Amino acid sequence: MAATPPPGAVRPGGRTARVREAVLEAAADTLAEKGFDGLDLGDIARIAGVGKTTLYRRWGTPGALAADLLHDMAERSLPRSRNGDIGQDLRDNARLVLKTLTDARQGRLFKALIAASLCNDQAAQALRRFYAVRIDEWAGCVTDAIERGELPTGTDPRRVIAAVSAPLYYALLNTGEPLDEAAADRAATAALAAARAGALSTT
Amino acid sequence: MAATPPPGAVRPGGRTARVREAVLEAAADTLAEKGFDGLDLGDIARIAGVGKTTLYRRWGTPGALAADLLHDMAERSLPRSRNGDIGQDLRDNARLVLKTLTDARQGRLFKALIAASLCNDQAAQALRRFYAVRIDEWAGCVTDAIERGELPTGTDPRRVIAAVSAPLYYALLNTGEPLDEAAADRAATAALAAARAGALSTT
DNA sequence: GCCTTAAGGGAACTGTGGTCCCGATAGTGA
């Protein structure tokens, strides 16, 4: 019982790749504009200039399309800061997250992708992978800081980076508190204080 | 131009109240079981044993129904701890949040309601109100602790409580990190360290 | 450059989510 490969996997080049690119771009635009529940495969087909049948055959559901977009986004990682000072690095990270979440297009896109991950298992898995990549990239700052003696040995690098983002996402998703530079700086300072106190260790 | 009152507002007692109760219960069950995108008004009507027309007339959309459920949930507030020790109080709060998020039914329900809030403005507003009520209730712990001199004056009570929940929700929604008692205790300890360091002040 | 067939696209079709109409039921004020 040889499993049939998913459509697009056997001949991924040329036309197939162009279709995927156009579709993902249209999907990102639509998610940013209308949110996850406004993601209609028929609309996407029209906007991307491809056949509706293609959308249903290759992706099938809005959730699977969002998952593919997340895979695509995880590929392009942003380089982290290297200030030689953990306080400054965490602040840079907080500012970067802030900028992403408050940017009109990016902020709405992230909200829509989180909504997708809450409605669809494929999207949920892709979202976790996306954040794992992002966090791993920045965890290097913490590793370096530990080596420099700025933070206790045993500090968990990923947890420190996650601790910076967490209050900003909590404000975005749960409380609706305003997201501004003061909030970003508070997030960085709080994470640093927690790390110094040994509250974010691996054990 | 007198605005027509929304259906159910003029005669909210008796049958109308019973219908709302049955519908909200069915909605909560369905959200917990199938998530927000599985919330079909026709299904809810069948489960609740009321007319489909009633669902569409009184709520109209899944988002509005989720919003009404959130309003209902915000009414019933849970009492906070009063240990006389902020470390213990924050730990209790973290354990309570953990218990809610890891409970099979409650955890799924919260995820679904957050998804709803990301797809619908009414639900988003209702969710913010829900968390405002919850956070205000527990903020009293921090106010008391400041008076007892356990935390610096100028500490923002709501921010401290939010700082406890934030990493737990971040694990639930973004990274998929395991949610266990160790995670809850880390969240409480980290928030306490940040507050003691003055990183969560009102200014 | 040729051949095989994976992948795309147009168009017709259909199941069902959501609307509309109207009679039945019961909350509310007197």
Add this chain to the structure above:
DNA sequence: TCACTATCGGGACCACAGTTCCCTTAAGGC
């Protein structure tokens, strides 16, 4: 208790998201 009408509920109806069919195009191996 009665009258008025807000609200409920059943069923017909309709638009369209999602499927299916089948022909066309071009990717990839030789």
